[in-house]
Structure formats: structure tokens, C-alpha cells
Amino acid sequence: MPAVSKGDGMRGLAVFISDIRNCKSKEAEIKRINKELANIRSKFKGDKALDGYSKKKYVCKLLFIFLLGHDIDFGHMEAVNLLSSNKYTEKQIGYLFISVLVNSNSELIRLINNAIKNDLASRNPTFMCLALHCIANVGSREMGEAFAADIPRILVAGDSMDSVKQSAALCLLRLYKASPDLVPMGEWTARVVHLLNDQHMGVVTAAVSLITCLCKKNPDDFKTCVSLAVSRLSRIVSSASTDLQDYTYYFVPAPWLSVKLLRLLQCYPPPEDAAVKGRLVECLETVLNKAQEPPKSKKVQHSNAKNAILFETISLIIHYDSEPNLLVRACNQLGQFLQHRETNLRYLALESMCTLASSEFSHEAVKTHIDTVINALKTERDVSVRQRAADLLYAMCDRSNAKQIVSEMLRYLETADYAIREEIVLKVAILAEKYAVDYSWYVDTILNLIRIAGDYVSEEVWYRVLQIVTNRDDVQGYAAKTVFEALQAPACHENMVKVGGYILGEFGNLIAGDPRSSPPVQFSLLHSKFHLCSVATRALLLSTYIKFINLFPETKATIQGVLRAGSQLRNADVELQQRAVEYLTLSSVASTDVLATVLEEMPPFPERESSILAKLKRKKGPGAGSALDDSRRDPSSHDINGGVEPTPSTVSTPSPSADLLGLRAAPPPAAPPAPSGAGNLLVDVFSDSPAAQPGLGPSPEEAFLSAGPEDIGPPIPEADELLNKFVCRNNGVLFENQLLQIGVKSEFRQNLGRMYLFYGNKTSVQFQNFSPTVVHPGDLQTHILSAWPSPAPPGSTPMIPVPRPVTWPLRALHSLR
């Protein structure tokens, strides 16, 4: 036990830890802990007052027990008492206990505020730092209320020690993130900006973080930081590797501070002042030049630190997106990294190039690396690197290289990791559509996708190929021929059967002239797959059959025979049964004219954003679609293939998310004045979430939940699914994102229905300005019996439900169901 001797002071603690380590079983450990807990409890309850040392030791033991995973329900008062000790070691244990346990006992906070106040006022830098660290670690609103006003004062006071300033800056940052309203901007802000000039690099390091956070919300107040940051950066970058002494890390001067300064600059557009800008460009060039110099050390720490700065520099260059020269240089530098032996660098280069590819200045330069990237896709061992390579290929794709990239991705798909197959499928589908010059290539590509990775071809993908084939009559014959051939394969994926069934049902007549694909052959080919398919596919095939009756009267008898079979008419599945019965009757009673009208070819689909693109964005976040969103780079291609071209006769009604079969709930703007109130009501429920969103503070949690405004604004993609829940059941979750969960519970009696909406706050901050509104379709409005109680926001703990009863007549609810 070499370390025991180092546990200076608290011998009893070291012995206890050793005991625990020597326990042979979990039971023995629990027994030992219970014994210790009993011992500590008796000491704390004893008549004899404990001295500071014992108190510290026992509190520390309790903390250790807590960290082992046991609940601690006493000892808090003793920990609080330690705070008022004037010995550092005792105070430290007290503060530590509170910082670690405070989650489970927020009552504690009120008890300790006084001790913290005293320490902040103590003028003892060690104690001040302890107190500041405690505030920063806990960061609760109560603490913000108590101390937010004091900390700026400490931060800018002339007599504060450097270490105190460092802690104060970050403490303030934490409070600001937790409750920005509690940190009023004021005279101190200007002085904070000037901390960028501070002699002490540690103070600058801490201050930059604070400024970066503050300036995001108040860019104008902090504008002056740009020139100060530039001059600081310039001094660091141009310094020799030994100038900064303590802050030189493996011969790299102040790497972390440089990175932070470069990140701060990314909060602003390029400096307007020519002198500042000139100085900055000089810095950026220096960093790029240094990347070419021979390394000053062979250690990986040296190159990592140097490249940390380089990558941040490149991010800034991309952020400015205005210096073609620098963009191309950045691209060349990254190109070198693509072949570097360090996997980390290859990974980061691929990632960084992805953003470069969307700049018009560097797109061409990125494209020159296509072979290397394709090679990375084939040979990298780490799946995350391969994934970055696939991302980059997607980002660098344009009309000149689309065929090559698509075929490489298709080839990769055959061996790709399962985890990323679906994403690759989506990307291929999008690229194929976007850059298709002749649509037979597009059809081939999608059918290849289904052949290679049928399981990963989502509905969106095969819906989309049907939309496009339906809308473009130049490709229909080819599509029919191709699917017919694809279906000849002995084993073909069910998605192929779906696409084949649909296309032959619509356009089978275009290939019926060839005796090899005559109507009976088409029918028997499809029907040979029928029994192996799922219900959904069989339902689709039944529709194909009835369409065949219209297209090819000669198949009528055969098909009627199939429909009439007991296995169809008495199918256990109600959907199949209904289709069989109805189609059979339709084919028997309707005249040829009626049949021709009812079963007419599908009209072209209205133009809209590709649902595949939406799906990919959902999967990968907004960055993913960049190559395609960026029409400015390649405007011509956008015009050609921006979407499915509607035929002139079509009224172009934009309904961005309505899917092919119209099953999904349309988003608010496109929602038709539906006869049912359901659509409206549900949409209103959803629109509550953006309404609640602006009130949220920029807490760290907000970011953790990754809910950028664009992320929670629009109706969620699963809306249809949730709508179904809502319509089909009396209770359930209507809506859920990272911030909010909305549940519904409803009950009905006679003509009355009562509905509760539960708003669960999933963040750890309070919602402010949270005001749900419900719009009632039609005459419902007059029947509301009670509105909600006070619009108090949900509490700060997750999922506290706030019931909001609404009552209305059942008649209206019929339309909901």
C-alpha cells in the first residue's frame, strides 16, 4: 500500500479505505460500511464535542462512502460547520462534501450561503478561491441570487489576487450560464474585456472563456474584445517558444489560450478596422507557416498542441469565408494530414475539410483530394474515420464527380458497418437524385441501393423513387423495364417488391408489348413474391393487381381468381381482407369506364423538399445537409434537380413534410382546414414548444440537450406517430423533445370529455414566459368549461406534471377520433 503513507494526516481514512479494498465481497463491503456509518453517527451524536480534525476525518469518510454509491442521510451539518473553520484542510473537506452532495440535498445551499459570504469577504485568497470554486461547482440559482452581484466586483477589483480573478471569472461564467438574468451587465463589463491585456496568462485564459460566453448574448457590448484578442494572439503566435516560460507546452507557446482566443474571434465577423484585420491575417498566416516548419520535438504532445492551434485557425478562416488565399492554404494543409500516420489527424482533417467543401473558394481545392478520401473510406480501421470520409465525399460531391462518388459509396455500402449503413443509403439516394442528369442512372442507383442494402432503405428512399418516376414520363418505361428485370432475381428484397409492384401497377403497360414481359408474365412474377411478403407489401400488391385489371383486361379473370381465394377474402388481417373484398367487387360491378377513372394513373406529386433530405438532417443535424443546402456553390445543378419537377398541369402546393401517401400530419402552415379538429389541435400543442423556448436561459443544459432553436422549432418528424397515439388512446405522450415532454390524459363521460395536458420540463432550469395556448377548432371554443390554472412553469426538476384540464363536449371529440 504505497499510497497510504501519503494520505498524510487522516490515518483513519486511509485505514478505512484499505479495509474496504480488502473486502472480498460486496456483502462484506456493505457490512464494513454500515459499521463505519454507525461509528460516525455515534461520534456525531455523542456528548463530547468533536475537534475539527475528527469532524473533517468523519465527513471525509462519509464522502467516500457516498462516492462508493451509498446514500448518506446525515453529516451535512458537520460539513457545514467545517466551512467556518479557519483551517484550510477542514474548510476544503467541508466545501468538497457540499459540492459533491449538493445535488441530493439542495436544502444545504441555504445553510452555507453565510459561510461562503464570509469567505468571499475574508481577503484570504485561498479561502476566497474555495468559496468561488464551490459556487462554480454548484452553480444553482439560489447561489446566483446570493452572489451574482458580488462576483463581478471581486473579478475587477484592483487588489484581487490573480488566482482569485481566475476563479471569479469562471464562477461568474457558470452563474451567467445558469441564470443570465441574475448577472446584470454593467460598468464591470468593459473592465472584463481589458483582462485580455492582463499580465497573468492564467487570468487571460479564464477571462477569455467568460468573454466568449458573454459576447454571444451581447455582441455589441463586447465588441472591443476583438482588437484586444487579436493583439494578444499576435503576441503569442509571434513569440519564440521560450518567451512564455510557464505557459509554453512542449515548445508551443500558450496553446490553450491561443485556441480560446481563436474561438472568441469566431463569435464576430472579420474585423472592419484594416489594421486589426491585417494583424489578424498575419497571425493566421504565421500559424499556417509554422505548420510547415520541422517540428521542434518528436513528442506527440508537441504536434498535438501545435495542431490544436492550427485546426482552430482553420475554423476561423472557414468562419470568415472571405479570404480565398487562406482557404486554399488551409485546404492544402489538411490535404497533407489526410495521409498522416496519426489517425487523429486524418480524422480531424476529414472533419475540417467537410466544412471547407461548402465554401465556394475552397470547394475545388477540396475536390482534388477525392482519391485520398475514397481510399480512406476503403482502408481506415476506425469506423468513425470512415464515417468522416463518407461525410466528406458527400460534401464534396457535385455534378462533375457525382457518378464516381455515388459508385464508390455504393461499393463501400456492401461492406460498410451496420451502424452507418442507413446514413450512407440516405446520402447516396440524395446525391443520386440531386446530380442525376439522366434519370435512368438515378433509377439504377436506387435499385442498386435496395439490392445491396435493402434493410437500410427507409420508406423515404423508396417513396422518393416512386415520386420521381411518377413525375417524369421520360423515365417511366425504363423504370418499368428495370424493376421487371430486378424482380427476376430469385431472392429480392421486399423493398424491391414494393417498388416493383408500384411501378408495374402504374407503368407496366409500357413494357407489355414485349412478350417476355407480357401482362400475365408480369402478374405471375409479382404474385410469385406475394406469399413471402409482409402484410403491408401484400396490401400494396393487391392494389397493383386491381390496377392490372384496368391496364390489362386480359388478366382480369386470373386476378379475380386470386382475390376470390379464401386466403384473401377471409384473411385474418383486416386490411388485406378489406382490400380483397372491395377490389373484387369493384372489378365485378364497375364498368370499364368507371374502372379506368378510378384506377387512373397517379397524378404527379407536388414539388417539395426531398423527404430523404429531411431525414438525413434529422439523423445528422443541420450540418449534414450542407452540401445540398448550399445552392450558391453550384446554382445550375440546383435549378435542374432541386426537386421533382411538377408538370405544368399540377398546382404546386408546397406541403413540405406531407409524405407520399399523405399519412402524416402536415405542419401548421400547410394544414388544410381539416374537417377533423385533430390536426389543428395537435399542431397547436406542438407550437407550444417554440413559444416556451425563447424564455429559456442559455444554460449549459440547453446546450447539453443540443436543442438549438432550429432543432425544436418545427413540428417533429414523428408527428404522425404521435398523432396516432393521440387519436387512438386516452393517454400517452403527445410530443417530446429534449426540452419538453407533453403528455395527454383524457376521459369521457356522456357528452363531456376532459383532457389534461401535462407539460414536463426536462431541463434543469425553469421555463420562463411559458404560456401554452390552445386553439379550439370551430364551435368548441364556446364549450370550454374551464381554462387552465395559473400559468406557473414546471418546477426545476424533470417531469413535474402540471395538469391542465380542458373540458368539452363529446361531439367534438368524435371528430378527434
Add this chain to the structure above:
Amino acid sequence: MLGSGTGSFLGLSPGRASLFFFSGLQFPAGCAREGGRILLPEVRSTSGSPNSCQSRSHPEAAGPGAAGVRTGVAMIRFILIQNRAGKTRLAKWYMQFDDDEKQKLIEEVHAVVTVRDAKHTNFVEFRNFKIIYRRYAGLYFCICVDVNDNNLAYLEAIHNFVEVLNEYFHNVCELDLVFNFYKVYTVVDEMFLAGEIRETSQTKVLKQLLMLQSLE
């Protein structure tokens, strides 16, 4: 993800599972012992020893909605030190989690990080974040940051931290972190605060730590 990703938060928790659990520890052959120094001179580059022969690619833990959302926010979400067996030697959280969630994160991080070998990057996508990690002997030092944050800067921040620990504990080993857990927190607070890098100078940090050590 060995089930850790699938369980719901709700049904769990008859008392929290253990963060530190020492009993019955078995080391895989070739792993450094707990008492061994973690900063061996030859441990230099990316990650791990060649002994860590994990085969196939890890089950890419792009959890639910691993969207690379660029919110512009960038900070450390948590710092974890775990050994190969998954025992936590330090857990420092920079945002609120409840205890069950913490335990779940700890397990997920362990599952994601330990399957990677030296040829892999030191970065793993993790939920909506990324883990920057580095292995020293039997210990994994992991920092969870936002996706748009600077990978290499944190990778070296880990190393900087480890060098400070090594200096402070004179050839630090895993046991030092166990027996002096309360001091490790102090070291962390000197170097990282509120999810940001506070101080990067080893000299300054060590000077401060020695000063505190001398206090009573």
C-alpha cells in the same frame, strides 16, 4: 452497449450502483496493476498499450439523435477517470445530472472507450457530444465536450493534467487517486473550473498545490 443504453431510468435504482467498487478486482493479463505508475516514460502517443487487443470496431455509440448540432456552446460536460474494469476513480460533473443518469453515463463511457484500440482516434462520438480520451496504463482519462470543440486542445489538456498529477503525487499510480481522492478534486479545480480550462501552467498549478499542502 451491453444493456446500459437500453434500460429506462425509471425502473432502476434500489440505491445507487457503486461508483467506486474495489472488491474482487481482476486484472486482465498484460494490464498494469493499480499500484503501477500511470505515466510511464514510454507511454507517449495516442492511446493505450499494444496489449489492448480489442477486435472489431466498437458499436459506434451514436446514441439517440447523435446530431452534430452546432449550438456554438462549447464546454466540458464532465471529466471521468476510470480503470479498465470500469471503476471510477474520479467523476467531475459540470452540469446537473441526477445520480441514476450519472451512473448510466459512467457505464456508457466505459463501454464506448474500452473497446477502442491504439489505432483508433482518441475521439468518440457520444450522444450529442464527444469524448476525448487518453489511456495511461490501466486508466482512461475522459473528457466529454461539445461536438464543435477543439479535440486536440482537450487531448493535451488531459496530458497536462496527468503530468501535474504525476508531479504532485511523485509518479502517480491508480492507488494515489483512490487514497487521496479529496486531493484530486483540488487538482481538478485548479486546472478546470465551470467546464472551462482555468490554468494551464504546470508550474503555477504545482506551486499553488504545494502551497495548499503546506497549510493546515
